[in-house]
Amino acid sequence: MSRTNYSAYMAIKNKIMEIFRTETFEKNKLPSEAALASRLGISLVTLRESLMMLALEGYITKRHGSGNYVHPSTLDYENRSYYFTEYLKKEGYQTAIKLLSQEWRPADEEARKMLRLEEGERVLVNRLVYLADDHPAVYTMGMMPEKLLIRTDVEEMSFAYIHVLIRDYMGRDVAHALNEYVPMGVPDELVDIFKVPKGTPIDSSHQVFYDIGDEPVVYNTHYFNPDYYRLRTMQNWDLGR
Secondary structure, three states, X not given: OOHXXXXXXXXXXXXXXXXXXXXXXXXXXXXXXXXXXXXXXOXXXXXXXXXXXXXXXXXXXXXXXXXXXXXXXXXXXXXXXOOHHHHHHHOOOOEEXXXXXXEEEEOOHHHHHHHOOOOOOEEEEEEEEXXXXXXXXXXXXXXXXXXXXXXXXXXXXXXXXXXXXXXXXXXXXXXXXXXXXEEEEOOHHHHHHHOOOOOOEXXXXXXXXXXXXXXXXXXXXXXXXXXXOOOOOOOOHHHHO
């Protein structure tokens, strides 16, 4: 899908999602596709393409001969939040991002593996916390390969939007991120930061961002304070039918 087509799809999607959020339907069955297309002022072909994308994303189920069914349970924004701050705002917190430290260091074995680096290559390590009403909710250690950086003013980095940071400081467009979630006991160095008892179970994740050439560009490790951030995912079982 081209960038132009994607933008058009997102505009249509937002209109459809607004209908989903503000209206109810008997047994969650949507009006006919012809009626929806007429209401939105788009062609039937465009509507069907949009509905197919919404089905792939898990918002609706399409049943041949029966119709389209919306799933109100999937409309919860936190299920699809890209940014930690968005999730925290949804929970009613005032949010902020605080940079704790920046340092250059040789990539360790794990970073070399995740970022496809050679021994001796350096990474910029950023340590920061996402705050919820001034309380640490997520602690992040991020690594950026020195060889990919196109700017030297790293102290001016803004961490509000990671895809913007990668574009501005690496000249790369983000395609996707892969996340591996790992339950663990809170690390000793986070006991005081999170203000939780030693050994408290927490979730963590290893996250690698890839550019459109499928090259890894950033490696993050996140630790989630269970008092403020709970991980939620949605599995679209309809895709397996």
